[in-house]
Amino acid sequence: MDSGSKQVDPTEVVKALRRILPRHCILSDAEDTRPYECDSLTTYRQLPMIVTLPENEEQIIGILQVCRQFQLPIVPRGAGTGLSGGAMPIANGLVLSTAKLNRLIRLDPSARVAVVQPGVRNLAISDAAAHAGLYYAPDPSSQLACTIGGNVAENAGGVHCLKYGLTVHNVLRVRVITIDGDILELGGESLDAPGLDLLSLFIGSEGMLGIVTEITVKLIPKAPTAQVILASFDDIQKAGNAVAAVIAQGIIPAALEMMDQTSVRMVEPFVKAGYDLNAKAILLCEADGTIEEVGEEIARMSQVLNDAGASALRVSFSEQERLKFWSGRKNAFPAAGRISPDYYSVDGTIPRQHLAQVLLAIGQMEKKYGLVCANVFHAGDGNLHPLILFDANQEGSFEKAEAFGADILELCVELGGSITGEHGVGVEKLNSMCVQFNAAELNTFFALKAAFDPKSLLNPGKGIPSLQRCAEYGRMRVSQGQLKFPHLERF
Amino acid sequence: MDSGSKQVDPTEVVKALRRILPRHCILSDAEDTRPYECDSLTTYRQLPMIVTLPENEEQIIGILQVCRQFQLPIVPRGAGTGLSGGAMPIANGLVLSTAKLNRLIRLDPSARVAVVQPGVRNLAISDAAAHAGLYYAPDPSSQLACTIGGNVAENAGGVHCLKYGLTVHNVLRVRVITIDGDILELGGESLDAPGLDLLSLFIGSEGMLGIVTEITVKLIPKAPTAQVILASFDDIQKAGNAVAAVIAQGIIPAALEMMDQTSVRMVEPFVKAGYDLNAKAILLCEADGTIEEVGEEIARMSQVLNDAGASALRVSFSEQERLKFWSGRKNAFPAAGRISPDYYSVDGTIPRQHLAQVLLAIGQMEKKYGLVCANVFHAGDGNLHPLILFDANQEGSFEKAEAFGADILELCVELGGSITGEHGVGVEKLNSMCVQFNAAELNTFFALKAAFDPKSLLNPGKGIPSLQRCAEYGRMRVSQGQLKFPHLERF
Structure with a gap:
């Protein structure tokens, strides 16, 4: 590549x-x-x-x-x-x-779409649509700064993507320039588009297939109101099961987040969100919609959380309190930066029913690597963001953090999950891609990449590991006595 | 190819x-x-x-x-x-x-997924999940007979896909055998999957990329209740505007269907659904959810429909009446078969705001071709299903119907829509693909096809027209003095 x-x-x-x-x-x-x-x-x-x-x-x-x-x-x-x-x-x-391509081309509230250039900031779209009561749903935590073009490249998510979907679910059309300078229009404003689904293929392709120059996004009506439940649990297992129970009930919360005790204790002194320092884990469960819908969903979720053994429940009684409950979760990354010289943010997914099992395994890994890990999860969709704390000035500390992260991702694959939930592969997860995919699957990726960009000029070395790299990674894992994925041997 | x-x-x-x-x-x-x-x-x-x-x-x-x-x-x-x-x-x-690959492999109500072989019938999945209060949402009108493998190949939709999405929105993972006999696992049970989005690429690829052997589908909770509004309009324009107004209000009905007077008069004597024979168009607007949600949404939609000038509104007061209101819509195709020796079902999409314009244009085309067209639309998502009535025993009659259909599809493209909403391209719409896509776009399709199947053994001649075919089609259109799409000249 x-x-x-x-x-x-x-x-x-x-x-x-x-x-x-x-x-x-x-x-x-x-x-x-x-x-x-x-x-x-x-x-x-x-x-x-x-x-x-x-x-x-x-x-x-x-x-x-x-x-x-x-x-x-x-x-x-x-x-x-x-x-x-x-x-x-x-x-x-x-x-x-794409910094200078930052024009909002068209806003059509009646069709509920906006057409923007790639350099437009994620939040700027919602700001522009606010007068019509509409917004663009995916909300990565960097949404103030990140651009819609970058969101398309990485298929960005956010706290509310459990209910409202990732970038791929909220983009209707992109206009693309290929490496040869041809212009392609992919997707359209209707639900289905004829031919092969090149739109979805482009979203999350990390700049490897073409340059996006226009993006049509879906706008959705801002829910009239929202409330959040802050639930404490004295046991990780109970908290994990509670998440699975909410979803199994057929409820799709606007957000369903989980923080372990380490994260709570890291963030609470900093932002005073009102979190329970003695809880082994807390959950934030949000409902949005009309007042009636929110009231009913909050009641149903409270019931499920109580049945699952929550030690305390608090429901936000005002918009101000709702934002206070969220402030802890939203400041988890800055709080990590406050208590630790450096942190490494991991991004993987697992089937929801394994949340507790993963938390226990991460506890074991903390001992193995001698590093602390604060766990902040988009629990509702099984997307994990463990924050591994380390000090880059200590020799070998970053390498340890990176190996710790790779262990977590391999555990995700083993449990039937995946090595990225919303951050993409980039250069960081090339080795983990070898664990996730077999040689035939990687060869299919190469063939697709070559179909768009035969000389591999567009972002080479990102997203897809070479088979040689996977073979080396497999050999390294064997020499460490760690090979859990037999297909690595065959690369 | x-x-x-x-x-x-x-x-x-x-x-x-x-x-x-x-x-x-x-x-x-x-x-x-x-x-x-x-x-x-x-x-x-x-x-x-x-x-x-x-x-x-x-x-x-x-x-x-x-x-x-x-x-x-x-x-x-x-x-x-x-x-x-x-x-x-x-x-x-x-x-x-895939008829003999008809095994339901796994049903997991708590994770709300089912894993099935491709030959399992669409409705059989919902039947199997019914005991857990779950179902598989996409509901093509052939759902009693059609298989999930075929649904994947064509990215099938249905009456309720406005709210619940097409096949691509309801399939989480497929297992595929490539032409070389390699096995690929695409997608997974989590919201995002790493690497290029091969899952979406496969869905709707009409058998051109590989053979699907296992499909993991999303199951969703059956809504506790549903009600439907039957609205009459004495003017097509008003009915079209009413559809756009409902959606612009931020309401996402469970279904929003439109039938013109020709369809109503075709179907009513046959099924006695209670439709207004004097209406120029009727709308069926369904709400589903809890009793409170349905009550509120029916009230909001009624208001919008009244404001848009509906001449009469009836709300179903029982499940029996709801099914009666739907029986007319669901029997539109059989009713066409009853009054006409043959009919040709067209499938295209347009931006919602142009519904009335398209109906008027179809009226002009009826005169041009001397054929009657009954219009049955998934109006909420702008998906048109005009049924062109003809008699195959009359020489040239089918060719006229086909040309009539092609005219409708080209109008769809002209208005910013597309040549297929849910039926796929197959062999039928190869010419229309030339209108929808330029040479660079078609070349990208070819390159992708070749990446999976270099010798083009998998369903060749379907889905993607050759550039030569497009050139011939362009020349034919020029000689008829009909060229509206200048890029056809450049093929």
Whole structure:
């Protein structure tokens, strides 16, 4: 996959780019390109050769033409809030930032859609639609900063995706420029689109298939009201079973989050959300809708949580209290940064019924690696975000955290889950992809990638591990006596 | 795409297949293969060389191996209820029927999933889950007969997909055998899956990418109650605007159907559903949920419908009456068969706000072609099913009906909609695909197809038109002075 090794003269590339782009849209000095050396997975850094900031489709087509001419790999980039290194630059490559493509093209409240450029911020769409009582549902915690283009690349989720879906469920159409400069329109405003479903294929493809230049998103009506239950449990097993019980009842909460005692104790002194410091785990269960709907759902959920053995339940009685209950969950990441020099955020999924089992196993891993892990889960959809605390200044500490994270992801696969819930694969999870998929499956990914981008110029080295890498990873795991996935031996 | 032209000796193929399959799983005499010569698009017929009915994955892998050896094209087939000819056989090819793969593998009410083989009937899944209060949501009108494998191939919809989604929104995972005999597991029980979204790509791929052998579907809780409003309008424009107004209000009805006067007058004498024969159009607007939710939504929808100028509203007061109101809509196709020797069912989508405009344009086309069209629409999601009545015994009558249908689909594209809502492309809509997509888009489809099936053995000639075909279609349209889509000239 890697085509970034060829040596190219940067001044020649800049010269070619200047024929297409105004000067202020090309950055090539290290001091200018430094801000682009990583995304929010800051442990992986690399200065790119050149950063471009195109202002329109014509300029993008021109940039791609220059990249084809010089065989230069291209790394597309939104706001750089990604957590798996999907936007990490390549040394002899070009970064294509969508920062200047930030126009809201059309807002149609009656059809409940918005058409935007990729550089528009996630929250800016909801702000623009607020006057019509509408909003864009997926809400990654970076939603103030992250762009819709990056959301498309990573199939971003958020706290409310249990009820309202991921990016793939909320995008109706994208306009794409292929590596050859062709324009494709994928999807449409109707429910189904003819032909192969290229829209879903693009969403979550981490910039490996093309450059998205327009996105049509679904807008949905803002629920008139919402309430949240804050439930305490004196036992992890009971909390895990309570989550499964809520869903099994046929309730689809607007959000269903879980925090373990470590996270509660990490966050409570910091934000004073009113969490129970003695609880082994807490749940936040939100209902939204009309007053009647919310009242009924809160009553049903309270019943299920009580039956599941909750030690205490509190229901938010005002919007202010609802936001207070949420403030702890929303500040979990900053709180980790407050008590620990560094933290490593893991992202995997499991079938809901195994929540308690995973928490117990993570407890064992904490002992194995001598590191503390704070567990914050989108429990309703089985999406785990363990935060492994470490100190990068201690030699070998990051490597330990990374191995700890890989262990958690392999446990996810073993339990029938997956190695990413909403952060993507990027560079971070290439090894874990070898655990998740067999050689035939990876070969299918390669073949698809090659169908769009035969010379692998678009974000090479991300998303899909080479079979060679998987073979090496398998050998390493065997030598450590850890091989749980026999197919790794066959790579 | 066509690889079905090579001459192969059928007795040699049968001999090879007998090493893999028991005798009763191979049909090669014309009297045995006759039932497979078409699907429900009965105007396209072709006897296949051989029909196979494998009983397990091993046999499928064996069949594919024989097909590779003889370069024999394969047409996968479910129950044959498809309406676009996706399962039409190829003369020198093999039909692979999933009829014997009809086992329900696992039903897990607490995780709300079922794992089934492709030959399981759509309604059989809901029947099996009924004891737990769950069901499988997509409900194509053929749901008693059609299989889930066929639903996956065509991304089937149904009356309730406005609220509950198409097949792609209700399938979590598929297990697939590639043309090379490799096994792929696509998707999973969690909300997101890592890597490229091959699951969505497979759903709706009309058997062109692989053979599905296992399907994990979402089960959802059966709503405690439902009510339907039967609304009459003395004007088409008002009815169309009423549909857009309901949706713009943020209401997502369980179903929102529209029938024009021709359909009402066609169906009412036959089923006595209580429809208003003087109405220019009627709407059926259903709400489901708890008693409180249904009551509130019915009240809101009634208000919107009144404001939009409905001439009469009736709300079903019992389950029996609800089914009576629906009986007319559900019998529209049989009623067409009762009053006309033949009918041609069209399937396209448009943005909702253009419903009235399309009905008026169809009225003009009725005059142009001298044929009657009864309009039955999944209006809420803009999915049109005009039924063009004709008599196949009259020379040129079918060709006129087909041209009429193509005109409707091109109007859909012109208005920003698409050429299929839920029936797929098959052989029927190859020309219309040329109108919907440009050469770069079709080339992307070809490249993807080739990534899975380089020799194009899987259902060749379906789903994607060749560029040559599009060029010919463009020339034909020019000679008729009808070219509305300039890109057709460039094929």
